[in-house]
Structure formats: C-alpha cells, structure tokens
Amino acid sequence: xxxxxxxxxxxxxxxxxxxxxxxxxxxxxxxxxxxxxxxxxxxxxxxxxxxxxxxxxxxxxxxxxxxxxxxxxxxxxxxxxxxxxxxxxxxxxxxxxxxxxxxxxxxxx
Amino acid sequence: xxxxxxxxxxxxxxxxxxxxxxxxxxxxxxxxxxxxxxxxxxxxxxxxxxxxxxxxxxxxxxxxxxxxxxxxxxxxxxxxxxxxxxxxxxxxxxxxxxxxxxxxxxxxxxxxxxxxx
Numbered sequence: 001x002x003x004x005x006x007x008x009x010x011x012x013x014x015x016x017x018x019x020x021x022x023x024x025x026x027x028x029x030x031x032x033x034x035x036x037x038x039x040x041x042x043x044x045x046x047x048x049x050x051x052x053x054x055x056x057x058x059x060x061x062x063x064x065x066x067x068x069x070x071x072x073x074x075x076x077x078x079x080x081x082x083x084x085x086x087x088x089x090x091x092x093x094x095x096x097x098x099x100x101x102x103x104x105x106x107x108x109x
Numbered sequence: 110x111x112x113x114x115x116x117x118x119x120x121x122x123x124x125x126x127x128x129x130x131x132x133x134x135x136x137x138x139x140x141x142x143x144x145x146x147x148x149x150x151x152x153x154x155x156x157x158x159x160x161x162x163x164x165x166x167x168x169x170x171x172x173x174x175x176x177x178x179x180x181x182x183x184x185x186x187x188x189x190x191x192x193x194x195x196x197x198x199x200x201x202x203x204x205x206x207x208x209x210x211x212x213x214x215x216x217x218x219x220x221x222x223x224x225x226x
Contacts, residue, residue: 037155046216
C-alpha cells in the first residue's frame with residue numbers, strides 16, 4: 001500500500017505570505033491520480049486540485065499544484081484569512097482505491 | 110447544483126450495525142459517477158471506506174475486513190452504507206461524496222456517529 005506523508009505537520013504563516021505544502025508518496029504515483037483538499041473546522045473537505053495541477057471548479061488561482069513521481073506540492077501564493085485550514089493530499093490507486101495523507105495544518109502566525 | 114446529505118442514527122451500540130443513507134439532489138445517481146463513503150475519527154485524518162456505482166458494482170477498503178456493505182436505491186436517488194460489528198474505533202464523522210476525476214468532488218456535510226453502550 002502506498003503511503004502519503006505530508007510535511008510540515010503544521011505551518012505557521014501570516015496573511016499575504018506564500019505557503020508551500022508537500023506530499024511525498026512511498027512509491028511513484030501518476031500525477032493524474034493526485035488530488036488536494038482543504039478542510040475547515042466543522043466542515044467537509046473541499047476539493048482544490050485534481051490531476052496534481054488542475055484546479056477544481058470555483059477554486060481561486062492563488063492555489064496551484066505541481067509535482068510528479070513521489071513528490072507533490074500545493075502552493076498558495078498570497079494567503080488570505082480564509083485559507084487557514086487543514087490540507088490533505090489524496091492518491092487514487094489500488095487497494096485501497098483512495099488513500100489520504102495525514103494532513104498539514106496551516107495556521108495563522 | 111449537486112448536494113448530498115447523510116442521515117441515520119447518531120448513536121450505535123458496540124457489536125451492532127451502523128446504517129447511513131446519503132440523499133443526492135441536483136444530479137441523478139444513475140449518472141456516470143461512482144459514489145463514496147469517507148470517514149474521519151474525531152481529531153484525526155480521512156479514511157476512504159468504499160464506493161458504489163448505480164448498478165451495484167462496488168469496491169471497499171480492505172482495512173474494514175468485510176464488515177462493509179453498500180447499496181443504491183435508484184427510485185429515491187440515494188445510496189447507503191452498512192458497517193457491521195462496530196466498536197468504539199468506528200466512532201467518526203461519516204461523509205458521503207460523489208467521485209469526480211480520481212477524487213471526491215462533492216461532499217455531504219458529514220454526520221457524527223458515536224459507538225457507545
């Protein structure tokens with residue numbers, strides 16, 4: 001089973017700064033099968049990025065995804081107050097079909 | 110727009126069966142999509158439980174060791190989750206969702222199910 005490890009566990013930044021979140025897979029993952037989600041307290045996850053770099057419907061362009069193989073990155077260019085949340089990467093594959101990273105908490109510094 | 114809503118008992122006794130339903134609106138469940146259940150223990154990360162297609166085909170997470178069963182009711186535009194022999198470890202927020210492009214693109218608001226006597 002492929003394991004996704006996200007780093008850092010917690011990222012403390014200020015509004016207006018740039019955030020870089022990492023997701024490392026224990027084996028190579030096709031970029032087609034890599035997605036990112038945002039989750040705020042008490043809310044369901046929200047799909048941000050699929051196919052490693054394609055923004056989902058309605059997602060602002062300050063969110064971008066990149067990467068290939070075992071290393072993937074979610075970048076938020078200019079943090080807005082509403083961006084502080086937990087972020088998960090997810091991979092589609094085999095057994096189980098969907099696996100998630102453990103999450104990165106983006107908190108206000 | 111696509112909306113999903115989980116419903117079912119919030120409290121289940123140990124060793125009994127958890128049963129949840131996901132009502133879908135804004136799109137037909139017979140559309141060309143798979144439908145998933147995902148859960149999240151309090152304060153923890155996300156775990157995919159399984160998925161189902163409107164014709165009954167399904168794939169489950171092996172970690173649940175055969176305790177899972179999903180079904181579709183096309184007449185009510187909804188799908189359901191059954192989890193047998195629950196323990197305290199099954200206490201979680203349960204989400205239903207629609208599968209998009211190798212991801213879950215629409216989510217229900219989630220429902221907390223507590224396993225306790």
